[in-house]
Amino acid sequence: MAKRLRDSITSQYIEAANRLNSQKARRRIVAYVESYDDVFFWRAILNRFENDERYFEVMLPSRLEHLERGKKAAIMSLISGGAIGKDMIACVDADYDYLQQGATPTSKTILESPYIFHTYAYAIENMQCYAPSLHDICVAVTLNDSSKFNFETFLSEFSTAIFPLFVWNIWSYRTSSMQKFSITDFLRAIEMGNISPDTAAEQLATLRRRVGHRINILQRQHPDAKESYLKIKEELKQLGVVPAQTYMYIQGHFLFDKIVLPLLKKVCNQLMREREREISSQSVHSTQYNNEMSCYSSSVADVQLMMRRNIGFTASEQYKRIVADLEKRIE
Numbered sequence: 587m588a589k590r591l592r593d594s595i596t597s598q599y600i601e602a603a604n605r606l607n608s609q610k611a612r613r614r615i616v617a618y619v620e621s622y623d624d625v626f627f628w629r630a631i632l633n634r635f636e637n638d639e640r641y642f643e644v645m646l647p648s649r650l651e652h653l654e655r656g657k658k659a660a661i662m663s664l665i666s667g668g669a670i671g672k673d674m675i676a677c678v679d680a681d682y683d684y685l686q687q688g689a690t691p692t693s694k695t696i697l698e699s700p701y702i703f704h705t706y707a708y709a710i711e712n713m714q715c716y717a718p719s720l721h722d723i724c725v726a727v728t729l730n731d732s733s734k735f736n737f738e739t740f741l742s743e744f745s746t747a748i749f750p751l752f753v754w755n756i757w758s759y760r761t762s763s764m765q766k767f768s769i770t771d772f773l774r775a776i777e778m779g780n781i782s783p784d785t786a787a788e789q790l791a792t793l794r795r796r797v798g799h800r801i802n803i804l805q806r807q808h809p810d811a812k813e814s815y816l817k818i819k820e821e822l823k824q825l826g827v828v829p830a831q832t833y834m835y836i837q838g839h840f841l842f843d844k845i846v847l848p849l850l851k852k853v854c855n856q857l858m859r860e861r862e863r864e865i866s867s868q869s870v871h872s873t874q875y876n877n878e879m880s881c882y883s884s885s886v887a888d889v890q891l892m893m894r895r896n897i898g899f900t901a902s903e904q905y906k907r908i909v910a911d912l913e914k915r916i917e
Contacts, residue, residue, distance in 0.1 A: 776836075
């Protein structure tokens with residue numbers, strides 16, 4: 587019975603419950619998210635909208651326990667029966683739905699509902715990989731502020747290299763072409779293998795050649811696509827997809843797991859080894875060395891955890907757009 591009651595909760599239910607509280611009590615707004623990792627991300631954003639009049643409770647919708655996990659199931663479940671509203675909002679990854687601009691039912695729903703908020707970037711993982719914040723993660727992990735690798739330059743060059751192929755990927759999803767260039771095909775084409783900061787320049791050169799080869803194949807497969815391709819390319823730029831920031835719009839798990847996390851781990855290992863050598867060279871005797879090493883070892887952090895808790899994305903254009911949407915719609 588308790589579960590059935592929980593599953594029937596809607597924005598109207600929360601609104602009615604808020605009215606039962608005293609006039610001085612803060613209004614509760616439920617913010618439903620897609621996964622456990624999303625809870626911290628959206629909490630970091632919604633914090634700034636809490637005041638003496640309202641607060642947010644970020645949670646996963648219980649009604650999805652036996653449904654397909656993911657945004658589509660979450661959104662369709664919440665929308666049915668008018669579940670979401672001013673006291674119950676949904677916060678989701680944009681995936682390709684933002685770039686689809688209403689071309690699919692899910693995209694249309696996300697873009698048109700005033701109470702669905704999305705990341706603009708493909709997913710929260712892209713935001714966690716925001717290039718200007720990555721050096722700070724290295725410092726937080728290793729407590730070493732040396733600059734061993736320019737993440738901003740690398741991700742800019744990576745993004746610029748893959749942008750033309752990314753446009754083909756979006757073109758494929760927006761058209762009824764029989765020969766689809768799927769997101770799986772796209773990710774396979776931009777795979778960089780065992781990426782390393784020491785060989786990044788060479789790997790980028792290889793990536794550019796592979797992208798160029800795949801573009802030639804697509805152009806031969808779709809000889810009449812030039813006009814529609816250029817139109818979508820211009821539309822993407824108008825939506826904020828700057829070539830040097832294409833990494834913010836590709837599949838988040840791929841970017842996080844295959845590109846940024848491996849690089850961060852290797853850079854952090856270099857920084858930790860550097861700090862350990864410094865401790866060794868400056869220690870007068872073994873006791874001091876052991877004490878310093880023990881202190882340092884207990885102070886370093888886990889790279890992946892620090893990335894999951896990264897809020898450096900607050901300087902990004904995507905974050906600014908999320909905030910602008912919330913400012914317009916949260917009463």
